[in-house]
Amino acid sequence: MKIKEILNQNLSDKELLEILKDMHAFDIAQSFSLLEEDDINRIKNLLPPELLADVYSYLNPEDAAEILQTQTLDEQIEVISNLEPDDAADIINEFEEEEKEELMDALKDEDILSLMQYEEETAGSYMTNDILFVNQIESVKEATKKLIKKANELKSIKTVFVVDKEESYIGQISLQSLLRAKEPLTVNDLYETEPVLNEHDDVDTIIKHIKHYGAYDIPIVSEKNKLLGAITTDDILDIYRDETVEDIEKLNILPDTDLDQNVFISSFKRLPWLLILMLLSIPLAFITSNYEEILTSIVILAFFQPLMLDSGGDVASQTLAVTLVGLTSKEGVDIKDGIKEIISGTISGLVMGILAFIATLGLSQFMQVDSPLLVALVVGISLWLTVISAPILGFFIPNLLHKLNFDPAVASGPFITTLIDIISIVIYFGLATLLLGGSINV
Structure with missing residues (x-):
């Protein structure tokens, strides 16, 4: 209830x-x-x-x-x-x-x-200092007694951290390993050294550490390697969730996704980004207006304009997703990945272009358009070239931002799709003007 x-x-x-x-x-x-x-x-x-x-x-x-x-x-x-x-x-x-x-x-x-x-979104701000650490010279029995004594006070007992006499981090022992160990073993015989985070490491470094090493409890140390605390499993999940939400917000040009926020405040926060996108769309309207003659001469071209805009944006978004995943992975991305995406776009574009050519040819003949073969060629080739250009932008723009130390997620769907829209319109109407000349009537 x-x-x-x-x-x-x-x-x-x-x-x-x-x-x-x-x-x-x-x-x-x-x-x-x-x-x-x-x-x-x-x-x-x-x-x-x-x-x-x-x-x-x-x-x-x-x-x-x-x-x-x-x-x-x-x-x-x-x-x-x-x-x-x-x-x-x-x-x-x-x-x-x-x-x-x-x-x-x-x-x-x-x-x-x-x-x-600690500043927000640093390792120190996420860590807890409620952890168990033992000295490397302690016996298994001493370490186990310390664990039992402090268990109720600790946030996590899955990991026992090991320090030297200066309290510098040297390694850690899993709870399972400690409970299975017998005398005369000591802590020094059991511990394993794991990668650590510095107290001032930012959230991107934390995320990469989690992805690469998959730790349950991550030790946090000072500049002098003194053990300060640890980021435990529940905090790791929170960090992952917050970062995922933030990336989704960036990909969709959202300042935040606070569902409880006042509707007017939310609107005004989103407005600047929408205005930026509107300004980016002005060149699209300007370019389209320059092709009014070809549009009025061959009305069927307007019928396929949404196909050009949507197909390029869809392919660019797919490549962007693949690229962002690669940039956050341990292996990263290189030029070979970009070439693979471009080849994939070329193949997909060719298939889509052929299908669009056949559909346009049939529709042109049905509508009794003059030179239906040329019209079908314009639609098919334009779609092919648009789909080829989409993965080029989807791969190289986020990579360029990454190399310039900007967050590649800001190369979001709306920005890239707006650029693809401009390119697709130039290709589509430019090719139509070249092949058809604006003189054919329906």
Whole structure:
């Protein structure tokens, strides 16, 4: 049963609390977007701090901060003390500056305060310092005892990190390996060295690290290789999701996809990009206007104009997708990949061009167009050349941006398809003018 329905049953606070305790914190958090402010306040006031902290951890940090700020300072500190340090840091960073300073002054948790210093979308901002690390000289028995003692306090126990006497990272041990090990083995006999991330590495570096090495818990070190914390599995999933959403937004020229955002704010955020695309479309209208004579002479050409525009854009988008995947992979892309895409476009374009030629020839004869063979040749050859040019743009534009250290995702579908539209119109009407001369009448 949904919380909204439960609240409508006029239950006592005690009855409601018993139901909430049996629910998963994620389900409670999800219900907040559907509840009135009074209902949220009732739930917030009923839940014990440890369960309320779990609920906050499943909310967007901005939403969690908004609710947390309605509580007293003492209540805020009590809830925060039950949060994982990285979740607490994310939520507090969403506070207004004055309230953030007040809360930071009252906090005694150095782990949280140390995480709040990092810039957004850096490895340090995603990591938790709630991890287990052992010294390389410790015995298996000592390491296991330490694990058992601290298990309840840790965010993840899948990985045990190994440091030297200076607390510099040297490797890690899986939980399975540690539990299977017997005396007289020591930590030094068990650990394996894995690639690490620097505390200031950006999100693109983190994503590539995840893709290349597939780690569950990624150690984060300082410039001097001191172990600071780790990015755990749940944070890895969040990073992957956020980056995927961001790439989708870029590919579609969206500033963001906040479904709860005011419709007017959302419209004004999207408007600049739409205006840019509109400006890019002006050359398309200008070029088309220069071919009015050929269009009025051979009306059937207008019938196939959408075919030229859509086919080129579709092929360019496919090549763009392949190229972006290649650029984010370990192997990357090279000129051979571009040649392969162009050859593929040539073959596809040839088949599409032949089919378009046959269709145009039949339609031209049906409509009793003069010189139907020439008209069919214009449509077939134009479609072929357009489909050949599409993978050239879809491959080389994002690669050029990548080499110039720009995000290749900004070479998005709308930009590339607009360029393809311009090229296809020039090819189509240019070839029509060359072969037909604008003198044939229907």
